[in-house]
Amino acid sequence: MRKLLWIVAGSSLLGAALSGCDAGFPAGQEPHRELNFLDMANQPKLKPQRGSSERLLPPAGAVAVDHHPYPYTADQGDLAGQRLTNPLDPSDRVVAQGKFVFDNVCIVCHGPQGAGDGEVAKLFPKPPSLMTQRVRDWPDGRILHVPMRGQGSMPSYAKQLDQGELWAVVHYLRKLQSELPVAPPDPSQAATREPTNEPPDAGSGGSG
Template sequence: MKIVSKITLILFSTMMIVSCNETKTTRKVQYMGDTDMYNSVPYDTYSQPEAFPEGFVALTPVEGTVSRSRAIYDVPNSEEGYLFAKDSINSPLELNEKNLDQGKYLYGIYCAVCHGDKGDGQGALVKNEKFLGVPNYKDRDITDGSIYHVIMHGRNLMGSHSSQLNDTERWQVVQYVEKLRSDLISN
């Protein structure tokens, strides 16, 4: 047993000496040249990068342009904004079967769990008493604009769904909600 310990100690010592040789740790060939891939530039946490002296301006669209990935909806999240949207904003989408079918599909994913499949406020979460007071579309004075505004900003207990749905999908859901509302009123 003593011999095994001595051999292990000698091998470990030899490996330590050989692995600490300075010539082994320097690169002989550097494929990327003198780029930041091998020699990264250190930044202080929360420091202002030199590339953006006035803040992170590269994250927003250039002034005077419109981003292709984001629709501009600058109606404020306030009671005045809600009333403005209710009275002034209409759906830009054509009312057709394709938009209604897609609206129904998206409504089933994002809305039916609270508002119910028929828009009667009897979704699974309401039936299980997780949320109470979800409105019935029949009893609400809603328009395309007010529905869109609530999807964008939320209202009362309902949170915003603007991050889950893009602009076109929001309007498709609006069309489907209007269809559910008219079905409830006619019954």
């Protein structure tokens, strides 16, 4: 009996001693996790953006993917019209793309036929018709300039639509203009001289 007690006591002491050791087996949340290597609890790693709390600048000479700079300011519409030409062919696919963009973006103000009678225009100043002779005479680049930089109460759409989509819209507008009658001049536009890129005449400073 005494021998059995010694065996039980010794086994208990041995178990207690072993429970305080870490043999390197998966321990989960048990103590001495820092010595556990089989479950990869501690791994040497490099943290992104280490050593700085700010985003790094792009390397010198880096070019944004699909970025097409537009160098003309809001008051250089005539200059854009002189220098820009539509890079897209007026194929059925391109015209269909232009119609899709027009019907989903432009129609709310300009209406289905570009007459300026869209639903939003009922609550805001009516935009001028795109079917007037004035707009028909604009070069394609001048038409593109309007959604690129905005005009009047119309904001710029350069962040919502890329230039390819806007060029397609220009082709679609040309198609509408070829199918619809010329609209009468817009009174507000007739009374406003459009900004140009030419300096004023030397003798136009007024009389003394």
